[in-house]
Amino acid sequence: MPDGSGIPRDGGAGRTVRTTCPYCGVGCGVLAETGPDGAVTVRGDPDHPANRGRLCSKGAALAETVGTQGRLLHPHLDGRPVSWDRAIGTLAAAFRHAIDHHGPDSVALYVSGQLLTEDYYVANKLMKGFIGTANIDTNSRLCMASTVAGHKRAFGSDTVPGTYGDLEQADLVVLVGSNLAWCHPVLHQRLLAARRERGTRIVVVDPRRTAACDEADLHLALAPGADVALFNGLLAHLHAGGHGDAAFVERHTDGAAGAVAAALAEAPTPERAAALCGLDPAAVRRFYDLFAATERVVTVFSQGVNQSARGTDKVNAILNAHLYTGRIGRPGMGPFSVTGQPNAMGGREVGGLANQLAAHMGFSATEVDRVRRFWNAPRMAVREGLKAVDLFRAVEDGRIRALWIMATNPAVSVPDAGRLRAALSRCDFVAVSDGFADTDTARLAHLTLPAALWGEKDGTVTNSDRTIARQRPFLPLPGAARPDWWIVSALGRALGWADAFAYDRPATIFREHAALSAFENGGSRDFDIGALAGLDDAAYDALTSAPWPMRAGEAPTRRLFADGGFFTPDRRARLLPVTGRPPARARSADFPLWLNSGRTRDHWHTMTRTGRSPRLSAHTPEPCVDLHPADAARAGVTDGAVVRIVTATGTALARAALKDGQRPGEAFLPMHWTDRFTGACVAGTLIDAVADPVSGQPELKAMPARVEPVTLRWAGCLLSREPVEPRHAGYWARHAVPGGHVLALAGEDAPPDAGALADLFPGLSPAGADTVDYEDRRRGVLRRAWIADDRLAACLFLAADGALPSRDRLLRLLAGEPLDAAARLAVLSGRSSEPAAAEGRIVCSCFRVGLDRLTAAVRDGGLTSVEAIGRALNAGTNCGSCVPELREILAAVREGAAA
Numbered sequence: 001m002p003d004g005s006g007i008p009r010d011g012g013a014g015r016t017v018r019t020t021c022p023y024c025g026v027g028c029g030v031l032a033e034t035g036p037d038g039a040v041t042v043r044g045d046p047d048h049p050a051n052r053g054r055l056c057s058k059g060a061a062l063a064e065t066v067g068t069q070g071r072l073l074h075p076h077l078d079g080r081p082v083s084w085d086r087a088i089g090t091l092a093a094a095f096r097h098a099i100d101h102h103g104p105d106s107v108a109l110y111v112s113g114q115l116l117t118e119d120y121y122v123a124n125k126l127m128k129g130f131i132g133t134a135n136i137d138t139n140s141r142l143c144m145a146s147t148v149a150g151h152k153r154a155f156g157s158d159t160v161p162g163t164y165g166d167l168e169q170a171d172l173v174v175l176v177g178s179n180l181a182w183c184h185p186v187l188h189q190r191l192l193a194a195r196r197e198r199g200t201r202i203v204v205v206d207p208r209r210t211a212a213c214d215e216a217d218l219h220l221a222l223a224p225g226a227d228v229a230l231f232n233g234l235l236a237h238l239h240a241g242g243h244g245d246a247a248f249v250e251r252h253t254d255g256a257a258g259a260v261a262a263a264l265a266e267a268p269t270p271e272r273a274a275a276l277c278g279l280d281p282a283a284v285r286r287f288y289d290l291f292a293a294t295e296r297v298v299t300v301f302s303q304g305v306n307q308s309a310r311g312t313d314k315v316n317a318i319l320n321a322h323l324y325t326g327r328i329g330r331p332g333m334g335p336f337s338v339t340g341q342p343n344a345m346g347g348r349e350v351g352g353l354a355n356q357l358a359a360h361m362g363f364s365a366t367e368v369d370r371v372r373r374f375w376n377a378p379r380m381a382v383r384e385g386l387k388a389v390d391l392f393r394a395v396e397d398g399r400i401r402a403l404w405i406m407a408t409n410p411a412v413s414v415p416d417a418g419r420l421r422a423a424l425s426r427c428d429f430v431a432v433s434d435g436f437a438d439t440d441t442a443r444l445a446h447l448t449l450p451a452a453l454w455g456e457k458d459g460t461v462t463n464s465d466r467t468i469a470r471q472r473p474f475l476p477l478p479g480a481a482r483p484d485w486w487i488v489s490a491l492g493r494a495l496g497w498a499d500a501f502a503y504d505r506p507a508t509i510f511r512e513h514a515a516l517s518a519f520e521n522g523g524s525r526d527f528d529i530g531a532l533a534g535l536d537d538a539a540y541d542a543l544t545s546a547p548w549p550m551r552a553g554e555a556p557t558r559r560l561f562a563d564g565g566f567f568t569p570d571r572r573a574r575l576l577p578v579t580g581r582p583p584a585r586a587r588s589a590d591f592p593l594w595l596n597s598g599r600t601r602d603h604w605h606t607m608t609r610t611g612r613s614p615r616l617s618a619h620t621p622e623p624c625v626d627l628h629p630a631d632a633a634r635a636g637v638t639d640g641a642v643v644r645i646v647t648a649t650g651t652a653l654a655r656a657a658l659k660d661g662q663r664p665g666e667a668f669l670p671m672h673w674t675d676r677f678t679g680a681c682v683a684g685t686l687i688d689a690v691a692d693p694v695s696g697q698p699e700l701k702a703m704p705a706r707v708e709p710v711t712l713r714w715a716g717c718l719l720s721r722e723p724v725e726p727r728h729a730g731y732w733a734r735h736a737v738p739g740g741h742v743l744a745l746a747g748e749d750a751p752p753d754a755g756a757l758a759d760l761f762p763g764l765s766p767a768g769a770d771t772v773d774y775e776d777r778r779r780g781v782l783r784r785a786w787i788a789d790d791r792l793a794a795c796l797f798l799a800a801d802g803a804l805p806s807r808d809r810l811l812r813l814l815a816g817e818p819l820d821a822a823a824r825l826a827v828l829s830g831r832s833s834e835p836a837a838a839e840g841r842i843v844c845s846c847f848r849v850g851l852d853r854l855t856a857a858v859r860d861g862g863l864t865s866v867e868a869i870g871r872a873l874n875a876g877t878n879c880g881s882c883v884p885e886l887r888e889i890l891a892a893v894r895e896g897a898a899a
């Protein structure tokens with residue numbers, strides 16, 4: 001808890017601490033407890049309005065992701081630990097040198113939606129008000145910049161008009177480019193509960209058949225990039241049928257005639273729209289008729305819309321349909337952007353994007369002057385800074401000489417990541433502040449700074465429906481780790497602005513942030529939390545969820561725009577004429593597939609946290625590329641085989657996963673894997689950096705690619721108690737399991753022999769370990785066990801024919817029992833001393849129920865429903881994230897029985 005310095009030191013041992021989940025933009029409330037032994041437990045907060053006690057699989061496993069293993073505990077300069085004084089002095093000297101010799105635009109910050117609002121606020125103030133550059137951009141650029149730009153074009157402000165409750169009050173929910181079931185699971189569960197109660201119709205618009213389609217009435221698997229055509233067709237249909245709200249359009253909007261004309265020009269009929277989208281005309285007409293006939297419609301959109309070189313136009317096409325029908329700001333209706341990160345919205349509020357100033361202001365002369373006066377800023381940035389893609393180009397060509405990356409891993413997540421890595425390695429000075437010591441980006445830094453992580457951080461976040469909530473500490477800061485706001489403030493003071501950065505606690509920063517939001521506002525700006533500007537420390541600490549706007553002296557406004565009042569100069573919304581465009585790059589004979597990238601169910605970003613959890617890692621233990629069976633057959637690829645993915649910018653190795661729900665001509669690769677977890681499967685290296693001209697958000701969903709079969713000469717499997725990173729140029733992938741780690745390996749060259757193992761696995765053998773070997777060169781079999789203190793430390797199986805012991809049996813080897821002579825022999829046979837029931841790949845993370853056990857129970861136990869599975873095995877009864885997969889298993893067993 002805070003000790004007066006504002007820095008949490010002793011955690012919250014023995015108490016229940018009310019905090020917020022650090023993953024997605026749903027922003028679920030979490031109750032965290034630390035036991036006397038330091039063990040952490042978490043559960044959903046029943047009083048939090050976002051989740052009402054629910055957590056998804058990721059939230060429920062949060063306790064497995066805390067701890068000091070792998071943490072960065074001290075500042076390091078060129079790989080050696082240094083004091084904070086030395087670290088801040090080095091950072092200040094590098095920034096000062098660049099500014100003195102090359103001007104303020106030669107320094108940059110690349111920050112993150114993982115930061116708390118207070119961290120974000122101080123970083124923006126330092127860069128935009130004091131250093132004098134707007135070269136601070138956030139990884140939210142990759143997530144929802146197109147929504148920000150679309151909102152501002154239509155509403156004059158970056159405003160989400162509705163609330164989560166609208167999904168429960170709607171009669172039709174349209175999910176566009178949103179796998180809500182996996183990416184915002186608790187919100188999806190709320191939607192499904194409402195559907196059970198009131199029969200909410202659900203339409204999914206997505207090239208892939210995702211888990212969100214499981215309970216949808218209609219799935220429109222449109223061609224990539226066709227969203228504008230689909231929504232233009234909708235607007236034309238609404239216009240033709242007289243379904244517009246003429247009074248709302250007349251009173252509160254501008255540009256409807258132009259938008260309708262553009263829609264009619266592109267997609268005058270459902271049939272034309274269907275042709276442009278590659279869809280069945282009857283299905284398109286059904287969607288349009290449903291929309292037209294339903295008053296309460298919410299359109300949820302996410303990364304499938306945003307991560308596009310035409311993302312802003314896609315957003316405006318959606319907003320046009322809602323504005324034209326007046327379906328905005330009233331219960332159960334409105335366009336609804338859901339954000340990927342826990343504090344993407346908070347970042348937007350403080351100006352985390354390079355083209356924004358603080359408190360939802362821009363770079364007009366009036367706004368720059370207003371913020372200058374509020375901050376008493378000596379050197380105010382007067383124009384927009386470089387957006388992420390351009391920012392890293394400036395690092396590459398030497399315009400940026402000193403770069404500080406905070407709480408993010410761009411060497412993995414930014415498109416054309418290979419080029420970015422080369423640029424970072426040439427940059428004069430790179431600092432990385434992070435909670436983890438060994439990320440792909442930290443390896444390229446001169447200076448690394450240990451930052452607080454979830455459980456230690458103290459501040460606020462804002463979720464997708466504009467609700468501000470507290471993240472509170474319940475763990476002590478490990479080592480010399482510090483909150484991000486503290487590190488930024490220290491740099492500000494070192495650069496000579498002691499008074500402006502004299503912050504001693506997050507509450508002080510929050511009050512200033514709230515005061516700026518109300519400064520010369522008078523209702524002219526959407527973001528106003530002036531009612532919170534006077535919170536004292538105790539009230540800030542006790543703050544429960546608080547939706548904005550919350551103007552001083554007024555009741556909070558929950559929904560906006562039902563009666564107009566947009567934040568354009570004339571208070572009218574704008575309908576924009578938009579026209580569909582194909583994806584930025586075309587497929588070709590060389591690259592016949594479009595490669596899409598996104599999330600898996602149980603991992604988060606670059607796996608720094610979720611990769612530590614055996615429970616979460618079990619769902620997708622290795623990187624898989626989803627392919628339609630026809631594309632796989634054409635490429636000569638079989639299910640489960642290691643394949644090579646090739647694009648114009650890079651190559652990767654992953655396992656093929658054949659899926660009927662994958663649109664033919666497209667492939668899907670998760671964004672999570674890094675060089676720390678796999679040999680060569682960083683999605684960011686495969687994707688060219690082409691960005692939306694309005695929002696600067698890169699296209700991450702449609703990169704021309706091909707998939708090639710890989711001829712393997714051997715396969716292997718390593719179990720180890722400690723994480724191991726092999727020096728292996730072929731395929732490998734590591735994941736956490738109870739008691740250790742499992743590493744899958746495969747190679748195209750000759751299999752390694754026993755003499756090569758020390759080079760292949762540096763640092764694997766514990767001091768004093770015995771080894772037990774078995775080698776049969778003729779059959780290409782090599783097995784070795786490392787045994788320390790009578791326990792298995794590691795165990796390797798290599799086989800030229802790929803025949804390896806079953807995973808379930810291997811996992812029992814790490815159970816930890818002392819190994820007697822018989823057990824030592826059994827290890828190399830790949831058997832534990834006890835038989836194990838087949839579990840298979842974990843489907844239900846909450847209760848660790850695997851595919852094999854589920855299939856057997858359904859097949860042999862006569863289970864015919866998700867509820868029956870839940871009663872028998874508990875699977876699906878907690879967070880519900882696995883329910884779509886349970887349905888798939890039921891269907892697969894049914895089909896198998898019928899065949």
Ligand code: SF4
Nearest residue numbers: 021023024028056059
């Ligand atoms: Fe966290 Fe899951 Fe809630 Fe998202 S839905 S905030 S990941 S618990």
